[in-house]
Amino acid sequence: MYAISRNTLLAGTALAGAFVLTISSAQAQLSTPAASPKSTVQQRVGLTDVTITYSRPSAKGRAVFGGLVPFDKRWRTGANATTSIKFSDEVTIEGKKVPAGEYGIYTIPKKGEWIVVLNKSTKMGADVDAFKDDEDVARFTVKTTKLPAKVETFTINFTDLTPATANVALEWELTGAKFKITSDVETKVMAQIDEKVVKNASPNANDLAAAAAYYYDNNKDLKQALAWLQKANATDPKFWNVHTEAKIRLKMKDYKGAVTAAEQSKKLALDAKNNDYAVMNDQLMVQAKKEGKL
Incomplete structure (x- = not known):
């Protein structure tokens, strides 16, 4: 039998502890793809910078509007955190003046039309019951259209650009809705x-x-x-x-x-x-x- 010194035991203990710490650290760093990945789209409209940040859920065989997203109820217009829209300058949206700043985009899908609301709160996420109407900065109604092809993952794009205007297009499954931004x-x-x-x-x-x-x-x-x-x-x-x-x-x-x-x-x-x-x-x-x- 060989005698094992106290220093050797301490060194072995330290090494084992470091090994456990390394495993724990590796486990903490594990990440997997989000079910509704975050996305940011940007566009200069006239001389105004517009940025939209949202999370993109997928249909996955489910009926979306009237099912996964109920009619006549407020929706955060995406998944996870509230969808937000940011303007570097004042703009006009569907005839409504909106000051420069960042706002939450909330929608109330209905059959044939959506109510779109820009609200000062960008932090509600799924807790739309905490919504405060007195923090609205704009509220308007837009007609929906039937898309020619199915859009599996919720998508927001800028379309129909002119030197002073752009449409924000919201599309999912076979439903599309647009609202117009006008820059002065x-x-x-x-x-x-x-x-x-x-x-x-x-x-x-x-x-x-x-x-x-x-x-x-x-x-x-x-x-x-x-x-x-x-x-x-x-x-x-x-x-x-x-x-x-x-x-x-x-x-x-x-x-x-x-x-x-x-x-x-x-x-x-x-x-x-x-x-x-x-x-x-x-x-x-x-x-x-x-x-x-x-």
Whole structure:
């Protein structure tokens, strides 16, 4: 028999303890896929950032609306935590003004329509009985549609984008519902133009060109747009800005000026090896010559 020293016993005990601790730590780190995984979707609507965070349950062979999700009862619009929507600026949703901030999206599904509620509370989760109506920031009703194909997992997307609007589409199983977000682009852009172009003694070429393009795109004062763009192109001619000048002149029925600007833009585009703009300028020249009978 060999004698075992006290130090050896202590070392062995420490080693065994470390082994147990390692096993316990490994067990604590075990994770499995969530039944309703968390998802975040983001979209810039006009100049406003919109973020939606939600959990995505799946149908798994169950009848969803009128079954898993009862009609005429408040739903957290997803699973787990309350679905939330966050706006960086004030927006209008289905005609309702909603201040910048983060809100819970709650819905009351009905046959043929849903009541959608934005509420200050984002913490209720499944405890929708604790809902406080006086914390609503918007409430509206939207029609539902029958989807052309089954959506197995609850999905929220941004659809039908325009420069100032987007729809939020909620889809599950064969049911879809949408609500429209509108961002006040006009006020924000005009304020920037006023600050950076109108009241600025030395506006830069980029701001001048951007202001001119906004005026052209939104059917504003074309004479002012042309003046800004001529000033920008005089100091820093870019083929895309000179092309915009050609479009403005064409819209003003200055056909000869449109052709001249398009020729300059085409040359600059070819020098930059941008064939797309060269083609666009050719097309504009054809149109200007035809309309102006040149």
